Amino acid sequence: xxxxxxxxxxxxxxxLVLALAGLGALGYLLAKPATVSIPVNVTIQxxxxxxxxxxxxxxxxxxxxxxxxxxxQCPFCQTFDMLQMPAIDxxxxxxxxxRWRYRDFPLQQHPFARLAAHSAxxxxxxxxxxxxxxxxxxxxxxxxxxxxxxxxxxxYAKAIALDLGRYDACMSSGKFAGRIQASQEEGARLGxxxxxxxxxxxxxxxxxxxxxxxxxxxxxxxxRAAK
Amino acid sequence: MNxxxxxxxxxxxGLFVSAYLYLYKIGRIGTLACGTGACETVQASVxxxxxxxxxALIGVVGYSALVLAxxxxxxxxxxxxxxxxxxxxxxxxxxxxxxxxxxYLELFVIHAICRWCVxxxxxxxxxxxxxxxxxxxxxxxx
Numbered sequence: 001x002x003x004x005x006x007x008x009x010x011x012x013x014x015x016l017v018l019a020l021a022g023l024g025a026l027g028y029l030l031a032k033p034a035t036v037s038i039p040v041n042v043t044i045q046x047x048x049x050x051x052x053x054x055x056x057x058x059x060x061x062x063x064x065x066x067x068x069x070x071x072x073q074c075p076f077c078q079t080f081d082m083l084q085m086p087a088i089d090x091x092x093x094x095x096x097x098x099r100w101r102y103r104d105f106p107l108q109q110h111p112f113a114r115l116a117a118h119s120a121x122x123x124x125x126x127x128x129x130x131x132x133x134x135x136x137x138x139x140x141x142x143x144x145x146x147x148x149x150x151x152x153x154x155x156y157a158k159a160i161a162l163d164l165g166r167y168d169a170c171m172s173s174g175k176f177a178g179r180i181q182a183s184q185e186e187g188a189r190l191g192x193x194x195x196x197x198x199x200x201x202x203x204x205x206x207x208x209x210x211x212x213x214x215x216x217x218x219x220x221x222x223x224r225a226a227k
Numbered sequence: 228m229n230x231x232x233x234x235x236x237x238x239x240x241g242l243f244v245s246a247y248l249y250l251y252k253i254g255r256i257g258t259l260a261c262g263t264g265a266c267e268t269v270q271a272s273v274x275x276x277x278x279x280x281x282x283a284l285i286g287v288v289g290y291s292a293l294v295l296a297x298x299x300x301x302x303x304x305x306x307x308x309x310x311x312x313x314x315x316x317x318x319x320x321x322x323x324x325x326x327x328x329x330x331y332l333e334l335f336v337i338h339a340i341c342r343w344c345v346x347x348x349x350x351x352x353x354x355x356x357x358x359x360x361x362x363x364x365x366x367x368x369x
Contacts, residue, residue, distance in 0.1 A: 008301065011232050015239065015298075022243040029247070029256050039268045043337065 038114040038177050044185070048178030055120075055129050057089075058099035063222045066098060066214070067199040069105035069187040072116035072136050073144055074195045080209060081137045087211035098218050102133070104183040105195050112149040117180045119153035122170035123162055131160040230361040231300045234315060234354050238293035241350040245286030248343055252283050265339035272339075274332045282329065286347060289322050293354055309365050316358035322351040 054067060070077040092098035106113035116136050123132030135156035136143075143149035150171065157167045170176075187197070191204055198205045201221070250256045252270055259266040269275065275282050296318055300311035326348040333340050 008228075008303075011235075011301070015235060018236065018239060022239065026243065026246055026250065030250065039265075039270075042268060043272050045273065 038118045038174050038180065040108075040114065040177075040181070042174075042177045042181050044178045044182045048176075049182045052179060054101040054103040054183065055124060055133070056099060056101050057130060058093040059096040060099065062093075062096055062099040064092075064098050064200070064218050065101060066218075067101040067103055069103045069183075069190075069192045069195060069197045069199065071105055071107045071110055071113045071195040072120070073110035073113040073140065074107065075140070076208065077196045078137050078140045080196050081134075084209060084211040084214070088214055091211075091215055092218050097222055103187060104180045105187040105192055105197070106180060106184055107195060110144075112143060112146075114177070114180055115149055116143075116153065118171060118174065118176050119150075119157065121176035121179065122167050123157060123160065125170055126162050126166060128160050128162060132156055132162075135159065228301065228306060230357050230364065231297055231312070231315075234319075234357045234361070235294060235297035235301065237350050237354045237357065238290055238297050241347055241354070242287065242290035242294055244343055244347050244350065245283050245290050248347075249281060249283035249287050252281050259341075259343065261342060266341040266343055268339040269333060269337055269341035269344060272337050274329075274337055285325070289318070289325075289351075292318050293322070293351075297354075309362070312358055312361045312365060316355065316362055319351060319355035319358050323355045326351050 058065075070081075072078075088098070088100070093100055104114075104117040106117055120129055120132045120136060123129050132153075136153065139152060139156065143152040146152060154164070154167065154171075158164060190199065192199075194206055196206075196209070198209065200217070247256070248259075248270070251259050252275065259270070270283075277285060293315065296311065296315040299305065300315055302311075305311045329344060330348055333344060
């Protein structure tokens with residue numbers, strides 16, 4: 001089909017306008033502050049779980065270990081972490097009687113749970129896991145109500161003096177999505193259905209825990225475990 | 228010639244789609260506008276790289292080649308020639324084959340569909356069909 005030179009000129013004009021519009025749209029996306037999300041149901045690679053079995057605090061020789069499956073956006077987990085953990089930390093973990101293992105168990109109904117877990121994992125990469133963990137739980141009421149929580153997590157990272165360049169790259173890459181998914185799947189295999197759930201000696205405990213009950217519990221287990 | 232123009236527009240659209248995906252992949256765009264799809268699952272999978280290269284970057288290079296080939300085929304001195312359109316059809320054919328492989332991975336290996344990948348697949352198939360129609364038109368005019 002023949003087209004006049006005028007038609008060709010019109011084509012080039014329209015093409016140029018579309019090309020500029022496309023470049024403008026990409027430029028806008030680049031200029032916009034980046035938001036981050038962490039994918040679910042990722043394919044778990046062996047490297048995601050190799051040598052990693054949760055975030056641990058406490059003496060490796062402690063006679064009792066408690067594994068907590070928790071979700072950063074779960075209000076009960078937040079209450080437990082804020083109100084009960086300080087006493088557990090002080091009386092059991094620091095005294096070497098208890099080792100605490102934190103596993104991510106992001107629940108589907110919590111849109112920022114994986115993002116929070118990933119933010120903490122990125123802090124762990126820089127050796128500051130528990131500080132970021134603490135900040136995330138402390139700020140739960142703020143970021144859980146936000147339209148996009150990633151900026152607040154970044155603020156926490158800044159507050160604990162993380163290298164923000166490394167943190168941003170880590171968050172954008174979603175490199176720990178597989179690890180979080182693996183942790184969630186492992187919890188599900190063990191029978192975890194809600195958070196927080198504690199795993200002690202192969203048994204799962206759910207419900208509302210208080211530090212006194214856990215201290216008594218460890219008191220009852222420690223002599224047996226220490227033998 | 229209108230078909231070649233159509234191929235140029237489609238290729239430009241494909242170039243922007245793949246550039247968008249690539250910018251996401253290298254962390255320059257925080258989230259993908261994916262709606263209910265599973266774009267991030269696909270993009271985070273090991274299959275988002277091919278022979279060590281980001282698939283989205285392969286898309287950028289491929290669509291750039293299609294844009295150049297389609298614009299080149301519109302040069303007045305080449306309008307009556309068959310080879311520029313054959314080149315366009317050949318490039319688009321490679322794109323269709325690669326897209327078929329990626330679609331297979333999405334459906335049967337990753338078990339997730341990225342709507343931007345579907346968009347790109349539709350575009351590259353459309354460019355291929357347009358190039359074939361143009362080739363058929365050239366044959367008839369001879």
